[in-house]
Amino acid sequence: MRKSKKIVVLGHFGVGKTSLIRRFVTDTFSDKYKVTIGVHITKKLVEISAENKMSLILWDLEGTDDIVSIRNSYLLGTHGAVFVFDASRPSTFQHLNEDLKIIREKISEVPLMVVGNKLDLVDKNLLKNVFEEHGINANYLTSAKTGDGVNQLFLNLATLLASDA
């Protein structure tokens, strides 16, 4: 039996949420930046095992400077969430723990993945130091441009949701 799960992808402006989804759904990437207005919905069928398939309905929420301002109605009934920050732009992760606290208040009991995107623009060793300095713990480091870590992120999330169901 195929199940459908709603996943919200959220984060600050220009961190690459749309690019991350595009890489996962259509395996493409574009350098041109288009602002997401409101929400954009896409779907990807994920094969967890031969008998277990899952439809991930991905809600790409518009970026925001202030996580508090995310519309609660978009988060209703979500089965999982992906919080994306730009690993090359400290302003998008320097208040990460506060941002995650706010998100957790809005969606308390669903899996939440924390993702550092744009890995292709940073030195991994330097990044490690920066993360330690800011007390950051990212579950995944990805690059929508090269595709590094993208499939793994969504596949792991789908597997986690399947095991929870």
Next chain:
Amino acid sequence: MEEKDKIELLKDILFADDHEFEKKISQRVDLLEQTIEEHEKLSEKVKPIVIHEIEEFKKSIPDTLGPTITQTLKEEIKNHQDKVVDVLYPILGKMVKKYVAQEMKVLSNKMNGQIGFLAFWKRKAKSAFTGEKEENIMFDNLNSAKIQQVLLIEKDSGILKASFAKSNAIDEEMVSGMLTAIKSFVEDAFIQRDQELESIEYELYQIHLQSFATHYIAVVISGNFDLNAKNKLQDIIFDFYHSFMAMNLDLVFKTSSTEKSIIPVSKSHVEKELKKYFGNAKI
């Protein structure tokens, strides 16, 4: 004459030619400097005039060259209509073709329904009883509201639970998500919290949205969806939802006594019910 004077005299005699040459070079250099200075001075004076003239020329293009260009284009289009059609057809042709094809398909489906044996005799009978002309009855029937697609959607998540469609439609799961997002946005932004978005209109179709506690039903309708049709549709939706809730409650009661986990009603079962209620419904 002293020794020093002698040396000077000797220098003059020996370097007489060189002095002449040096003098000429100096004169040429002076002349060149003067020319450059004059050019720069001239350039300073002429440059603003040239820029101004260019700007004026740019501004005057619509008045001076505009009519000529327009006239030339008009003549070219008039004289080479076939070429223009060749260029524009791939763009306009596709749009027109798509629209006409869609309209013809809708009309064809309706005509097929109207020229059937049963429809023919129904129309005859209605005409005999009401005294209304047969062609008017046929036209009314052609334009009447028709259910094209029904989606049962989980209210919060926007996840599609079941659907029924008369023809293959675009990805229903994505449509369900988008409808839910639009509904949430409109309800958040424009309407008071205790009110719900009820319909979305687009060209030939209208989407009627009926909300319940945990789910909502979206019905895509073609034709004239008036108040009478809306009332009939709402009755059908309420009947279906009552049946759907009953199915869920049956499961809860059946499983609670045996301490089994509750398995939701299967999608295929709900879709059979949707077809039963909406498949041949007249509104």
